[in-house]
Amino acid sequence: MIKCKTSKAIGGMGHSKKRKEDARFIQGKGNYVDDVKLPGMLYMDIVRSPYAYAKIKNIDATAALAIPGVVAVVTGKDLEKYGLHWMPTLMSDTQMVLPTDTVMYQAQEVAAVIATSRYLARDGKEAVMVDYEPMDPVMDPFKALDEDAPVLRSDQEGKTDNHIWHWEVGDKEKTADVFNNADVVVKQQMHIPRIHVASIETCGCVASYDKVDNHLTMYMTTQAPHAIRTVIALVAGHVGLTEEKIRVISPDIGGGFGGKVPVYPGYVIAIAVSFLTGAPIKWIEDRSENLQADSFARDYHITAEMAGTKDGKIQATRFKVLADHGYTDASANPSKFPTGLFSIGTGSYDYGAAYMEADAVYTNKPPGGVAYRCSFRVTEAVHAIERMTDMFAKKVGKDPAQLRMENFIKKEDFPWASPTGWSYDSGDYHAGLQKAMDAIGYHDLRKEQIEMRAQGKFLGIGISTFTEVVGAGPSQDFDILGIKMFDSAEIRVHPTGKAIARFGTKSQGQGHETTYAQIIAEELGIPMEHIQIEEGDTDTAPYGLGTYASRSTPTAGAAAAMAARKLRDKAKKIAAHLLEVSEQDLEWEPGKFFVKGAPEKAKTIQEIVFAAYTNHPEGMEGGFEATHYYDPPNLTFPSGAYICVVEVDAETCDIKVRRFVAIDDCGNIINPMIVQGQVHGGLTQGIAPAMYEELIYDKAGNILNGTFMDYLVPTAVESPSWETGHTVTPAPHHPIGAKGVGESPTVGAPPAIVNAIVDAVAHLGIKHLEIPVTPFKLFKELQKVGYFKKAT
Amino acid sequence: MTKKITLKINGAEHTMEVEPRMLLVHAIRENASLTGTHIGCDTSSCGACTILIDGKSAKSCTILAVQAQGKEIATVEGLATAEGLHPIQEGFHLNHALHCGFCTPGMMMRAIELLEKNPNPTEEEIRWGISGNLCRCTGYNNIVTAIQWTSAKMQGKELPSTEPKFV
Numbered sequence: 001m002i003k004c005k006t007s008k009a010i011g012g013m014g015h016s017k018k019r020k021e022d023a024r025f026i027q028g029k030g031n032y033v034d035d036v037k038l039p040g041m042l043y044m045d046i047v048r049s050p051y052a053y054a055k056i057k058n059i060d061a062t063a064a065l066a067i068p069g070v071v072a073v074v075t076g077k078d079l080e081k082y083g084l085h086w087m088p089t090l091m092s093d094t095q096m097v098l099p100t101d102t103v104m105y106q107a108q109e110v111a112a113v114i115a116t117s118r119y120l121a122r123d124g125k126e127a128v129m130v131d132y133e134p135m136d137p138v139m140d141p142f143k144a145l146d147e148d149a150p151v152l153r154s155d156q157e158g159k160t161d162n163h164i165w166h167w168e169v170g171d172k173e174k175t176a177d178v179f180n181n182a183d184v185v186v187k188q189q190m191h192i193p194r195i196h197v198a199s200i201e202t203c204g205c206v207a208s209y210d211k212v213d214n215h216l217t218m219y220m221t222t223q224a225p226h227a228i229r230t231v232i233a234l235v236a237g238h239v240g241l242t243e244e245k246i247r248v249i250s251p252d253i254g255g256g257f258g259g260k261v262p263v264y265p266g267y268v269i270a271i272a273v274s275f276l277t278g279a280p281i282k283w284i285e286d287r288s289e290n291l292q293a294d295s296f297a298r299d300y301h302i303t304a305e306m307a308g309t310k311d312g313k314i315q316a317t318r319f320k321v322l323a324d325h326g327y328t329d330a331s332a333n334p335s336k337f338p339t340g341l342f343s344i345g346t347g348s349y350d351y352g353a354a355y356m357e358a359d360a361v362y363t364n365k366p367p368g369g370v371a372y373r374c375s376f377r378v379t380e381a382v383h384a385i386e387r388m389t390d391m392f393a394k395k396v397g398k399d400p401a402q403l404r405m406e407n408f409i410k411k412e413d414f415p416w417a418s419p420t421g422w423s424y425d426s427g428d429y430h431a432g433l434q435k436a437m438d439a440i441g442y443h444d445l446r447k448e449q450i451e452m453r454a455q456g457k458f459l460g461i462g463i464s465t466f467t468e469v470v471g472a473g474p475s476q477d478f479d480i481l482g483i484k485m486f487d488s489a490e491i492r493v494h495p496t497g498k499a500i501a502r503f504g505t506k507s508q509g510q511g512h513e514t515t516y517a518q519i520i521a522e523e524l525g526i527p528m529e530h531i532q533i534e535e536g537d538t539d540t541a542p543y544g545l546g547t548y549a550s551r552s553t554p555t556a557g558a559a560a561a562m563a564a565r566k567l568r569d570k571a572k573k574i575a576a577h578l579l580e581v582s583e584q585d586l587e588w589e590p591g592k593f594f595v596k597g598a599p600e601k602a603k604t605i606q607e608i609v610f611a612a613y614t615n616h617p618e619g620m621e622g623g624f625e626a627t628h629y630y631d632p633p634n635l636t637f638p639s640g641a642y643i644c645v646v647e648v649d650a651e652t653c654d655i656k657v658r659r660f661v662a663i664d665d666c667g668n669i670i671n672p673m674i675v676q677g678q679v680h681g682g683l684t685q686g687i688a689p690a691m692y693e694e695l696i697y698d699k700a701g702n703i704l705n706g707t708f709m710d711y712l713v714p715t716a717v718e719s720p721s722w723e724t725g726h727t728v729t730p731a732p733h734h735p736i737g738a739k740g741v742g743e744s745p746t747v748g749a750p751p752a753i754v755n756a757i758v759d760a761v762a763h764l765g766i767k768h769l770e771i772p773v774t775p776f777k778l779f780k781e782l783q784k785v786g787y788f789k790k791a792t
Numbered sequence: 793m794t795k796k797i798t799l800k801i802n803g804a805e806h807t808m809e810v811e812p813r814m815l816l817v818h819a820i821r822e823n824a825s826l827t828g829t830h831i832g833c834d835t836s837s838c839g840a841c842t843i844l845i846d847g848k849s850a851k852s853c854t855i856l857a858v859q860a861q862g863k864e865i866a867t868v869e870g871l872a873t874a875e876g877l878h879p880i881q882e883g884f885h886l887n888h889a890l891h892c893g894f895c896t897p898g899m900m901m902r903a904i905e906l907l908e909k910n911p912n913p914t915e916e917e918i919r920w921g922i923s924g925n926l927c928r929c930t931g932y933n934n935i936v937t938a939i940q941w942t943s944a945k946m947q948g949k950e951l952p953s954t955e956p957k958f959v
């Protein structure tokens with residue numbers, strides 16, 4: 001049970017308060033971007049390339065423009081006149097808004113059609129005739145580095161190959177030394193495939209430029225409205241759209257998961273067209289466009305190695321990555337982190353030598369590199385370390401749970417300096433794994449596994465004990481386009497003791513309207529029901545960098561607590577004034593200050609706030625408002641211990657998850673119900689890449705599963721019944737001891753599942769399986785080791 | 793070329809001029825301005841657009857507006873009455889069965905028909921029953937729980953606790 005400091009009526013931290021935002025969603029009154037309808041609004045649709053790599057010879061819009069209701073067709077040449085045909089990416093690369101001569105991936109935007117209705121815009125799109133001269137695309141990232149590979153980014157001066165950047169961290173020599181002298185080395189090549197966040201709401205916007213006021217209102221599906229406002233100002237400042245003339249409104253968002261961080265060409269075209277025509281422009285992509293053109297996630301080819309002693313002590317790891325970024329590096333990472341936080345890949349284990357390197361290449365695939373519900377590339381790292389830990393355990397003949405217990409960083413060793421430079425703030429890995437093992441009945445399962453094998457049946461048990469790194473981030477290291485990644489909260493308490501608080505983050509389903517209210521209720525004792533939360537409007541909210549990478553609670557949640565504490569200090573002064581005692585004589589209990597030793601002499605927070613407007617002490621500012629910009633001193637390091645049990649059908653290779661226990665440690669818990677909900681959802685987005693999802697391209701650059709018919713988002717049938725729990729190790733440096741949780745399960749689940757499947761068939765000689773592990777893939781691997789020959 | 797049609801949605805008549813090719817979901821959202829019914833795909837795979845037509849759940853992106861004339865259409869906006877929320881709405885709220893809320897209207901409309909046909913579904917029947925509706929946020933656990941809770945509520949049975957359960 002979680003202990004609460006506040007009463008249920010106040011509803012501070014630890015209460016499973018039902019969500020405040022639900023009322024509108026369950027009654028169909030949410031306001032998503034496609035629900036926005038403005039007078040005189042026109043609709044935009046986008047012509048896309050059928051080829052992965054081609055020269056554009058000609059674009060003929062005559063037939064399209066002849067359709068009544070089609071207002072305009074916009075091409076790259078049109079945008080070029082305003083210098084808007086290219087835009088910068090977050091990683092200081094460049095991306096086409098619309099091409100002037102070459103297309104670089106299938107489904108790339110080629111032209112935009114503006115019409116008076118959705119249907120007519122689609123008619124216009126069908127009628128635009130584009131002449132292409134197809135070229136051979138570069139699809140294999142390994143071949144992209146061949147000497148004779150065509151140089152894809154010939155737009156970059158002096159570019160002679162497809163290499164984007166090299167990155168490395170750790171001590172190369174020391175690590176090599178450990179490897180050279182180790183008893184045992186395991187090594188595995190693995191691919192973390194390209195996948196797509198596929199939030200059920202796609203991306204879109206309504207760009208509305210007012211020519212009279214020279215003012216742009218941009219309703220858009222963005223997880224980071226303020227950052228977007230700044231980006232628009234940077235891209236379009238030269239045509240007069242400076243930052244004070246831009247208002248970005250992020251209405252209700254139907255799921256984000258990182259896919260709504262980037263600036264997509266569609267947004268920019270819509271702005272440009274609205275700017276030129278003065279009409280509001282609505283652009284809503286359809287699902288296929290979303291899957292085929294919007295930012296992908298992952299696509300890391302990793303060679304992972306682990307070295308250790310023969311009795312099972314991990315001594316070193318070495319990861320080498322080839323990152324396929326598509327035709328531009330449009331990753332959504334903090335600027336100084338080209339591989340995101342991949343360097344967390346030394347995991348939860350106590351050893352001193354690690355070296356990681358990565359090289360990124362251009363190919364003829366869509367750009368991206370977003371998170372898919374993960375903190376900047378942490379999933380890739382966790383997959384590698386957790387797979388290697390299992391392989392190492394197998395090699396030295398140790399139970400994988402036992403081996404983990406023996407190698408964990410100990411509770412008393414925090415803060416712990418990792419060999420790749422992190423300072424882990426806190427954790428209790430032993431307790432987490434023990435709790436998961438007890439919950440699932442680990443030792444009984446191992447016995448059952450032996451019995452089942454004797455009957456020719458396959459049971460597998462897989463573990464993942466991961467460490468996440470979230471809450472970006474401390475301003476000395478973390479920025480996006482130079483803007484430091486702190487976050488903000490502003491609280492205004494009205495005379496009657498009710499409040500509104502505004503934030504620079506943006507919920508996409510995480511429940512901020514409830515949890516932020518609970519944080520403020522905890523600190524001020526005002527019932528959470530009476531605290532209204534607002535986000536997503538750059539005209540009203542304080543500046544912040546948005547919601548992704550599990551950063552809202554670690555940054556904005558902390559800002560809320562700090563702003564509330566400023567108000568509590570003020571409240572104390574007012575209470576002292578009202579009670580005619582000195583501040584030192586006052587004590588706080590949630591909701592009131594009272595005189596030490598005389599609890600009947602008290603002032604409630606409501607009385608105090610009222611006094612702030614009606615009877616405040618002389619020399620004090622009136623009113624009751626505070627703002628705080630929180631710059632975290634460190635990241636937070638949530639962790640988890642997950643155990644998965646699978647049954648594999650010995651004939652059909654069908655894989656069934658029998659049980660899955662997830663024990664998370666996200667520090668202090670604001671709302672257990674919401675945390676659990678986040679974990680459930682994250683786990684389903686963990687089984688997705690482990691068993692179902694992958695964006696597949698053929699050699700000619702065609703995407704083979706770019707619709708919801710064949711890109712397999714798990715339904716309620718594929719998704720198991722999750723069992724969840726927690727341990728609580730508060731983040732020592734965080735005002736409320738919270739760590740963030742939205743993504744942990746997506747990060748931690750895939751290796752637990754794969755480790756379980758490998759474990760089920762390990763006795764047949766299977767050492768590794770690539771994700772997604774489908775029955776067919778497993779069948780082929782079993783065929784390779786001769787299993788079916790033996791069986792028949 | 794447009795056609796004048798009248799759609800009966802949540803008991804109210806909406807007369808509109810539509811092209812024969814217009815999808816019902818667009819007519820509901822744009823002509824009748826009932827935006828609670830959502831669009832999540834272009835292949836009739838996601839179920840975000842699920843409504844009831846003559847009491848049967850249907851994906852409104854698979855039907856033309858002109859085909860829906862003379863039928864009783866029910867959307868999420870019609871669920872709550874003067875007496876309060878529909879039990880399925882209560883069930884979803886109390887059991888935290890929604891995060892972003894985008895799949896929720898479709899999911900609830902589907903669940904209503906499911907419970908009508910099978911007032912006491914097993915967990916497996918619920919999972920198969922909503923397998924035409926995708927949710928990317930919740931992991932489905934709480935949607936299943938919400939439908940179980942609603943099943944109890946609609947039959948006047950003792951209501952299960954809506955506190956989260958942990959191992």
Ligand code: FES
Nearest residue numbers: 832836838839853
């Ligand atoms: S919109 Fe996806 S099924 Fe109708």
Ligand code: FES
Nearest residue numbers: 891895927928929
């Ligand atoms: S709650 Fe977001 S898709 Fe279901």
